[in-house]
Amino acid sequence: MLQPSEIGRALVITAHPDDVDFGAAGTVATLTDAGVDVTYCLITDGDAGGFDLTIARPEMAAMRRLEQTRAAKEVGVTSLIFLGHGDGRVVADLALRRDLSRVIRQVRPSLAIIQSPERNLDRIYASHPDHLAAGEASIAAVYPDARNPFAHTELVDEGLDAWTVPEVWVMGGRNPNAHIDVTDQVERKLRALACHETQHLDPSGVAERVRAWLGTTATQFGLPEGRFAEAFQVVDTR
DSSP states (O other): OOOGGGOSEEEEEESSTTHHHHHTHHHHHHHHHTTOEEEEEEEEOOTTOOSOTTSOHHHHHHHHHHHHHHHHHHTTOOEEEEEEEOTTOOOOSHHHHHHHHHHHHHHOOSEEEEEOSSOOTTSGGGGOHHHHHHHHHHHHIIIIITTOTTSSHHHHHTTOOOOOOOEEEEESOSOOOEEEEOGGGHHHHHHHHHTOGGGOSOHHHHHHHHHHHHHHHHHHTTOOTTOOEEEEEEEEOO
């Protein structure tokens, strides 16, 4: 597993605004504190989210972009790329793979943090169909697309040379094999989550559940009581 000192740039790819804050905001804060340059790539604007039926969907999309931008700042991220694919309609097709390959070649990260392409029936909320499609398209963009100059040749025409991402951390999967102790970052993670005001009917309940999840993860990885952790499946893609 790459250590923060070995990571110059990291790219986080998720389906929706708030996905990264649930899955990896503590880890992102740890990386940015160590000087890692982190970029978020949001496949959708989250226009199908929220609970208020009176809010028009374009307005919701704009609101969620602002919420994610504010949340990102809480953990030290100011670079965000929104691809504008339809919320609830994400498909791991060649168009999305090309779009993600473009972002990878632009950012040129040494680490990609992505969602799992595998359905986990023990964590059904992590297995939203958009998450699965985002995970599948992301791993395909990492390997083989972004590193292959003959894949999506229009990207070379745009001046974007092939780029190999050496390591991927998968969040929300069934087989985590590594963890990041985020005890010192919990409050920042919760502040980031709180920025997604349109998505929370019970903000205090969210904080309670997230603390419980993080505590359980820490225990599973043998950390002492009172510690918090986020888990990943680390994939060597070199």
